Amino acid sequence: MRSVSLPTLFCLILFCAYHHPTASADPANQPTNAVKPTPLILEKNDGERRAWRDIEGLGPQPEMRFILKVDPQNGASSHLVFGTEDMAPGGKIEMHKHPDSDEILFLENGTARVSLGDSSRDVHGEATVFIPANTWIFAGSEVIHFAFIFSAPGLEEFMRAESVREGERNIPLSKAEDEEIMKKHLDAVIYK
Numbered sequence: 001m002r003s004v005s006l007p008t009l010f011c012l013i014l015f016c017a018y019h020h021p022t023a024s025a026d027p028a029n030q031p032t033n034a035v036k037p038t039p040l041i042l043e044k045n046d047g048e049r050r051a052w053r054d055i056e057g058l059g060p061q062p063e064m065r066f067i068l069k070v071d072p073q074n075g076a077s078s079h080l081v082f083g084t085e086d087m088a089p090g091g092k093i094e095m096h097k098h099p100d101s102d103e104i105l106f107l108e109n110g111t112a113r114v115s116l117g118d119s120s121r122d123v124h125g126e127a128t129v130f131i132p133a134n135t136w137i138f139a140g141s142e143v144i145h146f147a148f149i150f151s152a153p154g155l156e157e158f159m160r161a162e163s164v165r166e167g168e169r170n171i172p173l174s175k176a177e178d179e180e181i182m183k184k185h186l187d188a189v190i191y192k
Contacts, residue, residue, distance in 0.1 A: 035076040042069050047083065049166035050159070056172045062088035065166065071156040081150040083159075087112075087141045095138040095192040102151040103131040110144030136192070154188035161185070 047069035054061050066085035070077050087093075087110075095115070109125040115138040116131060123129065125144075131137050133151075150156075161181045164170050173181070182191060 034078070035072075037076045037078070040070060040075045044084075048074055050163040051166055051170055052163050053170055054172040055178050056174050062091040064088055064091050066159065066163070068156055068159065072153050073156075078153065079151075081153055081156045082147070083156075084108075084145065084147050087144045087146070089141075089143050091141055093137065093139040095136055096189050097134055097136050098131070098150070098155060098189055099134055100152060100187060101154060102133050103137075104149045105129040105131070105139075106147045106149075108145045108147065110142050112139045112141035112144055112146075114139045154185070158182075158185035158188050 045067070047067040049067050050065065052061075052064045052066070064085065064087055066083055068074055068081070068083045070080065070082040072078060105128070107123060107125055107127045107129075111122060111124050114121060114123050114129055115136075116129060117135050129137075158181065161184070162173065162178070182189075
């Protein structure tokens with residue numbers, strides 16, 4: 001079986017998203033105020049660089065950073081969200097699910113323990129994890145760098161609300177602020 005490079009994989013995903021069979025090519029069926037997507041060519045560290053905020057009372061958390069590369073604000077995509085994240089040693093993706101969006105995680109390097117639905121296993125660099133909408137996912141890891149793709153926008157606004165732009169003062173969220181953000185974004189993510 002022939003290996004596909006990461007850039008080729010993302011180009012294929014972007015092509016499929018923009019050529020979705022339910023999308024109308026007829027300009028008369030398009031909203032008049034729709035923003036036209038902007039083609040982007042992004043290097044590894046290009047994009048909207050952000051850092052997750054700690055939550056008061058949970059103790060110090062491993063520093064985790066992510067980059068939103070393509071979404072409604074970056075490239076004006078109305079069909080998908082794409083980004084990358086670095087997970088520090090001891091970092092984890094808490095048990096959660098996305099009600100209205102499929103997700104693909106592509107681990108570029110490292111090792112992670114992934115629990116998906118009713119199964120769990122260790123995965124390594126270049127592994128792909130497909131998470132259908134409404135499927136519970138949890139991951140704990142060593143140091144890993146991974147890419148994430150969502151089939152519909154929504155989660156990126158939760159991610160922005162729970163983070164700060166790189167270089168901004170990172171003030172921890174109170175538990176009440178965190179709960180309010182989670183309540184506001186239940187259409188994008190639900191945590192156990």
